[in-house]
Amino acid sequence: xxxxxxxxxxxxxxxxxxxxxxxxxxxxxxxxxxxxxxxxxxxxxxxxxxxxxxxxxxxxxxxxxxxxxxxxxxxxxxxxxxxxxxxxxxxxxxxxxxxxxxxxxxxxxxxxxxxxxxxxxxxxxxxxxxxxxxxxxxxxxxxxxxxxxxxxxxxxxxxxxxxxxxxxxxxxxxxxxxxxxxxxxxxxxxxxxxxxxxxxxxxxxxxxxxxxxxxxxxxxxxxxxxxxxxxxxxxxxxxxxxxxxxxxxxxxxxxxxxxxxxxxxx
Amino acid sequence: xxxxxxxxxxxxxxxxxxxxxxxxxxxxxxxxxxxxxxxxxxxxxxxxxxxxxxxxxxxxxxxxxxxxxxxxxxxxxxxxxxxxxxxxxxxxxxxxxxxxxxxxxxxxxxxxxxxxxxxxxxxxxxxxxx
Numbered sequence: 001x002x003x004x005x006x007x008x009x010x011x012x013x014x015x016x017x018x019x020x021x022x023x024x025x026x027x028x029x030x031x032x033x034x035x036x037x038x039x040x041x042x043x044x045x046x047x048x049x050x051x052x053x054x055x056x057x058x059x060x061x062x063x064x065x066x067x068x069x070x071x072x073x074x075x076x077x078x079x080x081x082x083x084x085x086x087x088x089x090x091x092x093x094x095x096x097x098x099x100x101x102x103x104x105x106x107x108x109x110x111x112x113x114x115x116x117x118x119x120x121x122x123x124x125x126x127x128x129x130x131x132x133x134x135x136x137x138x139x140x141x142x143x144x145x146x147x148x149x150x151x152x153x154x155x156x157x158x159x160x161x162x163x164x165x166x167x168x169x170x171x172x173x174x175x176x177x178x179x180x181x182x183x184x185x186x187x188x189x190x191x192x193x194x195x196x197x198x199x200x201x202x203x204x205x206x207x208x209x210x211x212x213x214x215x216x217x218x219x220x221x222x223x224x225x226x227x228x229x230x231x232x233x234x235x236x237x238x239x240x241x242x243x244x245x246x247x248x249x250x251x252x253x254x255x256x257x258x259x260x261x262x263x264x265x266x
Numbered sequence: 267x268x269x270x271x272x273x274x275x276x277x278x279x280x281x282x283x284x285x286x287x288x289x290x291x292x293x294x295x296x297x298x299x300x301x302x303x304x305x306x307x308x309x310x311x312x313x314x315x316x317x318x319x320x321x322x323x324x325x326x327x328x329x330x331x332x333x334x335x336x337x338x339x340x341x342x343x344x345x346x347x348x349x350x351x352x353x354x355x356x357x358x359x360x361x362x363x364x365x366x367x368x369x370x371x372x373x374x375x376x377x378x379x380x381x382x383x384x385x386x387x388x389x390x391x392x393x394x395x396x
Contacts (some may be wrong), residue, residue, distance in 0.1 A: 008383075008386065010384045010385065011383045011384045011385040014384050015382070015383040015384060016383060025370045027286065042388055044388055044389075044392050045385050045386075045388040045389030045392055046335060046392050046393060048354065048358075048392065049335075049350070049351045049354050050282065050354055050358050051280070051281055051282070051283055052280070052281045052358075053358070056392065077300075078385065080385055080389065081292045111325065115277050120325045121278040129272075152336075153334070153336035153337060153338065154336075157336065157337035157338065157340065157341045158337045158341055158348075167341050168341075181387050191299050191340070192336070193300045193334045193336035196334050196335075196336070196386075196389065197305075197334075197386055197389040197390040197393055198331075198332065198334060198387070198395065199302075199377075199386060199390075200369055200374075200377060200390040201312065201328075201331045201332065201369075202304070202332075202367070202393070205301065205304050208303075209300060209334075214366070216390075228383050229385075230274075231383055231385045231386050232387065233383075234381055234383050234385065237381070238379070238381060243345075261345070265346070
């Protein structure tokens, strides 16, 4: 068993329970022990890049430090949480002024300056388990299913902080799909933004963006779109006007690993 | 440039960490921006207008609420200018002003539906108010 400190984030506890449940069930099957800190706080959903913002970055630092104290790497599932935590960790390691301000504010027993290693769940599958080993554990391969991976923006960019994959030609989700027996569909809009939070400024912006993405996946023959992000899921389901099923990557993983009744709690 | 504009420019440069002088005006940021069609001022114009000290025009433009912070311009700029960070700094200056909040909590209940993820609400509040 390998231990990770697990950060679910606000939405996995509410509207994206199946994203969370499947992540936990699959981790157990794969021999990964997820330890959820008792006192985690919402990451805020978006990283504030401004150098004169400190308070908005503290919840991410708290959970990073909590993993450091537990001696674990930190693992995330939601793309937005992952982005906020990775950018915070990058800046605190590279910007001495920010690091100093954060630590003076938090008053930890030992300063936090970027020591924790952060994995997205997909990176854990690739780098800790290995896609070849994952493929060996698959009980119900998604044979013949053409799956369009939707990266969106937050998993890949900015590259220097996220460092997960090539943001212009990513392969981690395609290789994940191959490992669970499906056929990946490569399409032009896989790494472009879904319209995100602009639903609160002008819903049409999200409608246009998400329709473009779904249309691009449909043109390339996708039977299904998968995502790691609850807001991408919402925009693709509610605002794209497209009827291709959209699912969380942990749901298809759970199905492939033979977990019963996936998707019923959504 | 008058001293007020000089001061606003200084604040944006300091908060964003962006060096506008690195821009070579290739327009790639705007060419790749998924919000281009929704913006009055486009990413390359933000960079140029900040250089000129035209900050108030940007602060008063709805363009600052249209940026998706998707970092496409940040990663695709051949000069590492990071325009999205400049947009963010201008937006923060606008929402930090007295009564500058773009989104008020009391507006939110009418905008919700049963599938709206919490992530959307917290992100919008972070972007559109202080």
